[in-house]
Amino acid sequence: MNNNDLQVQGFLASAGRGGIRGKDRLDIGLIYSEVPAVVAGVFTTSLVKAAPVLLDMERVRSGQCRAILINSSIANACTGDKGRRMALESSAFAAKALKIPEDMVLVASTGVIGEQLELTPFEKVMGRMAADLSSDGFMDVAQAMMTTDTVPKTAVRTVIVGGKDVKLLGLVKGAGMIRPDMATMLCFVMTDGDVSSDALRIMLKRSVNCSFNLITVDGDTSTNDTVLILANAMAGNSTICENNPSGMQVFQEGLDELLKDLAMQMVEDGEGATKLVTIEVKGGRNDEEARIAAFTVAESSLVKTAFFGEDANWGRIIGALGRSGANFDPYSVDIGFDDVLMVKNGMGLGLEAEARATRVLKQRKFKVNINLNAGTSICRVITSDLSLDYVRINADYRS
Amino acid sequence: MNNNDLQVQGFLASAGRGGIRGKDRLDIGLIYSEVPAVVAGVFTTSLVKAAPVLLDMERVRSGQCRAILINSSIANACTGDKGRRMALESSAFAAKALKIPEDMVLVASTGVIGEQLELTPFEKVMGRMAADLSSDGFMDVAQAMMTTDTVPKTAVRTVIVGGKDVKLLGLVKGAGMIRPDMATMLCFVMTDGDVSSDALRIMLKRSVNCSFNLITVDGDTSTNDTVLILANAMAGNSTICENNPSGMQVFQEGLDELLKDLAMQMVEDGEGATKLVTIEVKGGRNDEEARIAAFTVAESSLVKTAFFGEDANWGRIIGALGRSGANFDPYSVDIGFDDVLMVKNGMGLGLEAEARATRVLKQRKFKVNINLNAGTSICRVITSDLSLDYVRINADYRS
Numbered sequence: 001m002n003n004n005d006l007q008v009q010g011f012l013a014s015a016g017r018g019g020i021r022g023k024d025r026l027d028i029g030l031i032y033s034e035v036p037a038v039v040a041g042v043f044t045t046s047l048v049k050a051a052p053v054l055l056d057m058e059r060v061r062s063g064q065c066r067a068i069l070i071n072s073s074i075a076n077a078c079t080g081d082k083g084r085r086m087a088l089e090s091s092a093f094a095a096k097a098l099k100i101p102e103d104m105v106l107v108a109s110t111g112v113i114g115e116q117l118e119l120t121p122f123e124k125v126m127g128r129m130a131a132d133l134s135s136d137g138f139m140d141v142a143q144a145m146m147t148t149d150t151v152p153k154t155a156v157r158t159v160i161v162g163g164k165d166v167k168l169l170g171l172v173k174g175a176g177m178i179r180p181d182m183a184t185m186l187c188f189v190m191t192d193g194d195v196s197s198d199a200l201r202i203m204l205k206r207s208v209n210c211s212f213n214l215i216t217v218d219g220d221t222s223t224n225d226t227v228l229i230l231a232n233a234m235a236g237n238s239t240i241c242e243n244n245p246s247g248m249q250v251f252q253e254g255l256d257e258l259l260k261d262l263a264m265q266m267v268e269d270g271e272g273a274t275k276l277v278t279i280e281v282k283g284g285r286n287d288e289e290a291r292i293a294a295f296t297v298a299e300s301s302l303v304k305t306a307f308f309g310e311d312a313n314w315g316r317i318i319g320a321l322g323r324s325g326a327n328f329d330p331y332s333v334d335i336g337f338d339d340v341l342m343v344k345n346g347m348g349l350g351l352e353a354e355a356r357a358t359r360v361l362k363q364r365k366f367k368v369n370i371n372l373n374a375g376t377s378i379c380r381v382i383t384s385d386l387s388l389d390y391v392r393i394n395a396d397y398r399s
Numbered sequence: 400m401n402n403n404d405l406q407v408q409g410f411l412a413s414a415g416r417g418g419i420r421g422k423d424r425l426d427i428g429l430i431y432s433e434v435p436a437v438v439a440g441v442f443t444t445s446l447v448k449a450a451p452v453l454l455d456m457e458r459v460r461s462g463q464c465r466a467i468l469i470n471s472s473i474a475n476a477c478t479g480d481k482g483r484r485m486a487l488e489s490s491a492f493a494a495k496a497l498k499i500p501e502d503m504v505l506v507a508s509t510g511v512i513g514e515q516l517e518l519t520p521f522e523k524v525m526g527r528m529a530a531d532l533s534s535d536g537f538m539d540v541a542q543a544m545m546t547t548d549t550v551p552k553t554a555v556r557t558v559i560v561g562g563k564d565v566k567l568l569g570l571v572k573g574a575g576m577i578r579p580d581m582a583t584m585l586c587f588v589m590t591d592g593d594v595s596s597d598a599l600r601i602m603l604k605r606s607v608n609c610s611f612n613l614i615t616v617d618g619d620t621s622t623n624d625t626v627l628i629l630a631n632a633m634a635g636n637s638t639i640c641e642n643n644p645s646g647m648q649v650f651q652e653g654l655d656e657l658l659k660d661l662a663m664q665m666v667e668d669g670e671g672a673t674k675l676v677t678i679e680v681k682g683g684r685n686d687e688e689a690r691i692a693a694f695t696v697a698e699s700s701l702v703k704t705a706f707f708g709e710d711a712n713w714g715r716i717i718g719a720l721g722r723s724g725a726n727f728d729p730y731s732v733d734i735g736f737d738d739v740l741m742v743k744n745g746m747g748l749g750l751e752a753e754a755r756a757t758r759v760l761k762q763r764k765f766k767v768n769i770n771l772n773a774g775t776s777i778c779r780v781i782t783s784d785l786s787l788d789y790v791r792i793n794a795d796y797r798s
Contacts, residue, residue, distance in 0.1 A: 048721030048729040048745075080718060080746050113714025113746040127722060204604060221722040234620030301700065301785070302793055315512030322447030323620040330447040332481060346447075347479050348513040386700070388790050394701055395708030396785075 006138040010034045010234040011190045013137030015144035018121025020073040021111070026074045028121060029070040029141035030129050031188060037230040039065035039106070040201040044225035050077035051087040052107040053224060059103055059284045064196040065230055066104035068188055069094045070145050071121070072173075073111040075184065077223040086117040091123050096129040108226050110173060112148055138171060139182060144188055145173040148393070153265040159246045159254035164237040166193040170258045174266030181227040184224035185212060187262060193251060194233035196241035203252045204229050210286050211259035215267050215382040216298050219291045229255075267382050272390030277383050280368040284377035285387045289326040293372065294379040296324035304386035313358035314343050317368065328372040336369040337361060404555050405537040407568045409433045410589045412536030414543035415528045418521025419472040420510070426519060428469040428540035429528050430587060431497060436629040439600040440463035440506070441607045443624035449476035450486040451506040452623060458502055462596040464629055467587055468493045470511040470520070471546050471572075474583065476622040485516040492521050495689060496529040507625050508585040509546055509572065524534035537589075544572040544585055547792070552664040558645045558653035563636040565592035569657045573665030583623035584611065588660060592650060593632035595640035604652045605626050606749040610658035614666050614781045615697050628654075671789030674706045676782050677766040683776035688725040692771065693778040695723035703785035711756035713742050716767065727771035735768040736760060740750050
């Protein structure tokens with residue numbers, strides 16, 4: 001994807017080297033909307049929320065936003081009064097440089113928990129960053145957001161609403177669930193669509209539920225997880241709102257696709273990850289049971305080490321299903337890998353099926369097909385393997 | 400501990416080399432009570448239960464037992480009708496050799512899921528094993544139960560009930576939660592105490608809850624987990640029953656200690672484990688919240704890799720607490736390692752505390768002290784680290 005695609009009319013961006021934690025790298029990003037944009041946000045469900053998350057949760061209530069100030073290296077979580085003050089002061093500082101009201105600036109941080117953010121890095125680069133704002137700046141922001149990410153992650157989609165092109169541009173860093181210490185998933189979506197505040201909130205929540213909320217690497221959740229969407233209405237489309245169901249439908253589909261694309265990139269970018277695995281549970285008695293069955297398999301350390309070992313070990317999968325809390329008849333379960341059925345009615349199909357399944361597991365991407373045959377509910381979760389590098393990265397990270 | 404200690408009057412044991420899965424090692428064990436013993440059992444909560452578990456669940460209802468037949472290498476789980484038949488036929492075969500009723504024999508299996516157990520190995524060794532039964536045979540049984548265990552695990556306790564010595568002897572293999580594929584925790588306790596059936600059932604459940612149910616290595620549960628206790632009344636004590644509360648109390652304490660000892664040995668024997676860590680959560684609003692907080696920390700892959708890396712990474716601990724579902728004020732939480740307080744009121748105490756905590760983590764055993772300061776409930780869970788060897792063992796296991 002070239003930088004030309006990473007543009008949406010009315011949005012500008014830039015990044016700077018603040019030297020947070022003494023590192024000479026892009027670590028501060030700024031996203032700016034030339035006009036007030038409608039905003040919606042989804043935030044971490046953790047009880048322990050970082051200072052920028054708490055500030056944003058208040059500010060998105062107004063429904064409007066002009067800018068997002070992002071930093072990496074320090075999460076500004078578990079930082080008490082000073083942390084709150086730094087979130088406020090850094091946003092005020094950006095507002096002043098951009099000549100916009102303070103409460104129209106949102107903030108997002110990612111990095112080490114428990115260390116204090118200082119104002120100095122922002123003072124150092126803000127003037128230059130405000131002057132550098134450009135429609136070409138989004139790749140720099142995607143880089144400035146990175147912590148242990150190995151590549152910047154972006155995606156664009158265009159949908160047509162009432163004859164008008166509406167563009168969506170998304171930036172993501174991850175993955176909170178891969179290493180929530182150098183932590184957190186942050187995602188920012190800019191669109192030139194004209195969308196009502198209510199519709200934006202509803203659609204964002206739905207899209208997050210079918211994308212970021214269906215990936216899991218180790219089941220951990222960060223103190224800083226933040227997804228923000230800004231819509232500046234410059235596409236001139238008929239307003240997307242609850243009275244415009246066809247508009248909502250196409251926009252929702254576009255947003256779903258965009259966030260699924262970004263979510264997949266997040267799982268793929270786990271340094272520790274050598275496999276990208278879709279766990280599909282069909283035949284659940286209800287949605288909740290399909291969900292817990294899929295997540296229990298996707299998060300089982302034993303299942304994930306077997307993926308790493310390219311071992312078609314269905315005993316571990318059926319073991320995870322058995323303790324998941326889902327209800328089913330153990331002798332009705334089918335399990336397969338891609339197109340190879342390995343278990344029929346709860347029993348293994350023998351060595352030949354195992355040999356074929358083992359070949360499937362040698363691929364970098366594959367799907368585990370589970371049918372509980374207890375109902376009609378389905379859940380699909382994306383996960384990775386549990387590799388030696390996962391342990392190395394996470395055991396060594398702060399040293 | 401020498402073999403002389405591994406005796407309880409009226410109980411005999413022996414083991415044999417059945418050659419299950421073609422290996423020349425002790426893989427079948429037999430425990431025999433010279434008189435009918437009162438029996439109680441606790442079994443896996445998994446929906447997917449192995450054939451021997453299903454058979455034992457029926458048979459313990461009678462409250463009486465004479466023998467336990469144990470095999471390793473094959474779990475006899477997910478084996479359908481043939482598996483059920485093999486559980487029945489092997490127990491019938493042992494009953495015949497021992498000249499006792501078939502329904503007085505319990506069975507227990509551990510090993511690979513999905514492979515069929517054959518009768519041949521039992522036919523090969525049963526005559527010899529029945530002849531070899533001896534009060535010195537328990538160490539052989541502890542060895543025959545082993546799968547990926549590196550050492551046989553046994554413990555004894557003596558309590559005094561109404562002036563009489565009552566002895567308890569326990570054998571365990573594990574840990575289901577370390578590698579539930581070569582799977583399963585099996586535990587057998589023999590006592591010469593005179594205990595009523597009801598009292599035995601109640602006390603076993605309580606002891607399991609405060610021992611095996613408070614250890615976790617990776618949160619996985621096996622299809623075969625089984626704990627059985629046999630009491631043959633040969634100590635001649637006043638019957639331990641609900642009308643004998645002081646008897647129940649001392650026996651309960653002895654059983655608690657015995658099972659805690661065995662549980663600790665299970666966690667320590669994880670080949671992958673380099674650390675033995677107690678997670679203590681105090682100040683929970685209620686027991687359930689203390690429990691989910693402790694287990695979420697104990698099972699977090701990020702926390703466990705930090706233990707392996709000897710990294711006093713309290714950010715990951717507070718992250719796990721935040722997503723656990725327990726309610727507390729993030730700025731009231733205290734976290735320490737052994738006697739080093741690292742976090743006070745939700746904020747880090749700085750580099751000196753960190754340096755001291757890092758020294759604590761270099762030990763093989765340490766305790767994480769968490770105070771949620773939200774109530775008075777406490778939960779203490781024993782866990783291990785997540786090491787490179789854990790991944791190696793579990794990725795390589797079947798190949």
